[in-house]
Amino acid sequence: MILYKPIVASVVVSLMIAGLAAAQDATKRPPAPAAAAPAAAPAAATPAPATGGIPVGPEYKIGIDDVLDIAVWNNTTVSRTVPVRPDGKITLPLINEVQAAGLTPSQLRASIMAKLVEYMPTPELSVIVREVHSNKISVLGEVRKAGRYEITQRATVLDAVALAGGFNDWARRSKLVIMRHDGNTVKRIPVNYNRIVAEEDENVFLQPGDIVVVP
Numbered sequence: 726m727i728l729y730k731p732i733v734a735s736v737v738v739s740l741m742i743a744g745l746a747a748a749q750d751a752t753k754r755p756p757a758p759a760a761a762a763p764a765a766a767p768a769a770a771t772p773a774p775a776t777g778g779i780p781v782g783p784e785y786k787i788g789i790d791d792v793l794d795i796a797v798w799n800n801t802t803v804s805r806t807v808p809v810r811p812d813g814k815i816t817l818p819l820i821n822e823v824q825a826a827g828l829t830p831s832q833l834r835a836s837i838m839a840k841l842v843e844y845m846p847t848p849e850l851s852v853i854v855r856e857v858h859s860n861k862i863s864v865l866g867e868v869r870k871a872g873r874y875e876i877t878q879r880a881t882v883l884d885a886v887a888l889a890g891g892f893n894d895w896a897r898r899s900k901l902v903i904m905r906h907d908g909n910t911v912k913r914i915p916v917n918y919n920r921i922v923a924e925e926d927e928n929v930f931l932q933p934g935d936i937v938v939v940p
Contacts (some may be wrong), residue, residue, distance in 0.1 A: 730911020781854050785831060787825050788812060788933060795837065798849040803841070806855060819844050830854060861932050864889040866939035867896035881928040884915050885937045897940045903929065904936040 787793070789809050795817060797803040807815045813826030820840040825833050830852040841848040860876045862885055867888030876884070882901065891900060901916040916937075920926040931937070 739817070743816065769919075781830070781857070783831065784917035785856065786830055787830065788857075789826050791825075791831075791854060792856035792858070793825065794851075794853040794855045795842070795854070796851045798844070808861070819842075826859075852878075860933045862933070863936040864939070865936060867893040868939050869893060876931075876933075878880060880931050880936060882931065883921065883928055885931060886918070889937075889939075892939065900940050902938045902940070904929070904938060905932060906934055909928065 729816055736875065784870065787809060789867070791809045792806060793809065793815065794806050795804060795815075803818050805817070805821075807817065809815055809825050811878060814822045815825045816822055822900070823837055823840065824831070828836065834850060834852040837850060837852070838848050841850070857873065861873055862876060862880065863873045864885050865871050869892075871889060874888045876888075880888075882903070886892065898918040898922070901918055902906055903914040903916055905914060906913045915930065916929055921928050
């Protein structure tokens with residue numbers, strides 16, 4: 726047994742040295758990177774709010790070819806989207822034909838309510854202008870693109886000339902004429918384009934159905 730003591734001691738010392746070296750190697754080793762957190766799921770896109778027609782003023786007069794939303798509360802039979810016919814009327818269930826052209830949305834609402842009273846005691850409804858197609862003007866004569874143009878807001882003589890692509894070389898800019906229906910007659914309104922541009926005359930606002938003639 727005495728002969729093996731040096732060998733055992735040598736083995737023990739070797740194991741202690743190996744353990745110390747392993748510990749020092751562990752301290753020198755860089756720490757393992759932390760696990761990346763899972764990416765958050767993208768938020769669901771919020772749907773755009775539905776539009777309720779186009780913005781028109783309270784004095785807007787409904788015209789031919791306009792499209793209207795007639796919504797009767799708690800009654801899907803009468804509620805519908807209808808165009809204004811060339812005769813200026815719309816057709817609805819129960820009450821049949823109703824004059825629409827020339828009325829404001831509020832006036833048409835009152836007219837429909839008066840007819841619906843025969844079928845329901847207290848009708849509640851709304852009239853919304855979904856599309857405007859009645860605001861049309863014509864530009865004729867010495868312009869680059871004579872034709873009929875649809876406008877969605879108040880337009881002036883300058884707007885009409887711009888829509889028609891500007892004047893031709895032979896246009897008489899001081900002799901423009903607006904032809905406007907006034908009942909059973911046609912009113913002629915002289916316009917001097919040059920004076921408007923020079924701010925000597927007021928720009929003239931057009932009405933649906935006006936015809937701008939450029940001689």
